[in-house]
Amino acid sequence: MIEFQGVTFVHQNGVKALDGVTLKVEAGETVALVGENGAGKTTLVKHVTGLLKPTTGKVIVDGHDTKQTSTASLSRKVGVAFQNPDHQLFSESVEEEMSFALRNFGFSPELVRKRVDWGLGLFGLDEYRKSSPLVLSGGEKKRLTLACILAWDPDVVILDEPTVGQDSIQKEKLAGTIKMLRSAGKTVVVVSHDIEFLWPIQPRVVVMKSGRVVGDGPAALVMQDETLLASARVAQPQLVELYRGLSERPPGPFVDALDARRWFEERMKR
Amino acid sequence: MMWLSGGFVFRRGDSPYHRLDPRVKLLISALMFVSTLLVRSFYELLAVIAVMVAVAAVATVLKRVGRTMVLTATFSAFIFVINIVFTRNLESSVLYAVRFVAIVVSTSLFFITTSPDELEQVMKTFRLPRDVVFAFVTAVRFIPVMMLDTIQIMDAQKSRGLELEKGNIFRRVRNMIPVLIPLVVNSVVRSGELAEAMESRAYGAVPRPTSLVQYKSSVTDKVVALAALALFIAGAYSFYYILPVQLP
Structure with missing residues (x-):
């Protein structure tokens, strides 16, 4: 679905943001991009929609070379929710904001209405339908940007720091949405520093450092590699730390608190 | 867009020009600015532009100044067309169009080699109201x-x-x-x-806050300032009393 072939990207000021990245994301995969600030995560995802073109190497999205394809046509397949929601909200009302991309893609008025209703309902924004998006709280704005992306049903959903400004309930809902997208066969790429949020989703984890991919594998394996995580300044999930601290432990780390509780209760019964 | 802003955005540099007292840099830019207004022919203007290019070379910002010139040329073309339509005078139309480029470059040279902090100090030297200085410097920053x-x-x-x-x-x-x-x-x-x-x-807590940096002109600064003034006077004298050019 998405393929980075030896991608290097050098900014105009000469700073090398990506350094020979080779990575393949299959359709339907859920991938988490983690790494310290400035590791190149956001730069990497901007290549998927052709917002940035590689200095050397190739990015192939659904068989199309991003150098030869416009951002507008790539964005029909790839939806990106950027870090800062204030960078995209401009309409007079929340529903108009949601319909913006749908109208750009030429959806029929009936379909636009249906998709807007669905998105507002999914993210609990129905009561703000007629409100200005600019007066929403930070968390609500973030949810609105996600709803805007999901409304046109892209094959690939990229979420850049989706948990910033979200309370724990909203984070749980967001994790649920990602799982729902996964079961719907969507390719999901999440850029996040929020390891505790990512861990229960159990994505494939790609670790980046100084513009390079330094680790790649299932969350259960990558998140146990203390040396790798420390070198990329990524914290280990608390449940993994707990698991590794046990003298007797189950075959794999606890996926969530409930999983850990069940295991401890069984041990107590014995 | 970044390309567009490049003509007026400061980037740290280590050239002899960057190290000059910001007041001297302001003086040089002001003299170049005034010179572009004083010139009466295209050739005189070329001489002023040559000085600007030389300053840009010393400041190692030739590439950026070149970009600014190319970008400004688009607006200059508009000035040229308007002038040629209304005055039907090729020489004056070219002069006005190129003069606009020169004005932008003289201003750009000051801003791309002077940090907002230095700019703030320069404005304070002129005893401008603190709020005005702060608003201007913040806008630049x-x-x-x-x-x-x-x-x-x-x-x-x-x-x-x-x-x-x-x-x-x-x-x-x-x-x-x-x-x-x-x-x-x-x-x-x-x-x-x-x-x-x-x-x-605590902004505004005291009427006259103290400053982290105090500028003192070095001998080099004084020599450069005097040389710039001398060149300006010599240039102005030659434009008006030696070169026989009529105002178009």
């Missing part, structure tokens, strides 16, 4: 931030299917609305937050 905001907003809207480069001029202008509204809103919000942050750090 925030140009790169706003340019970055613009790029990020454009990226976000392009990712939602907005095609900024498509259609006729009217459609392109209309397509900019989704970029301009978030940009203006962000700027207003940011200025409010900045004001609160400044006040919470």
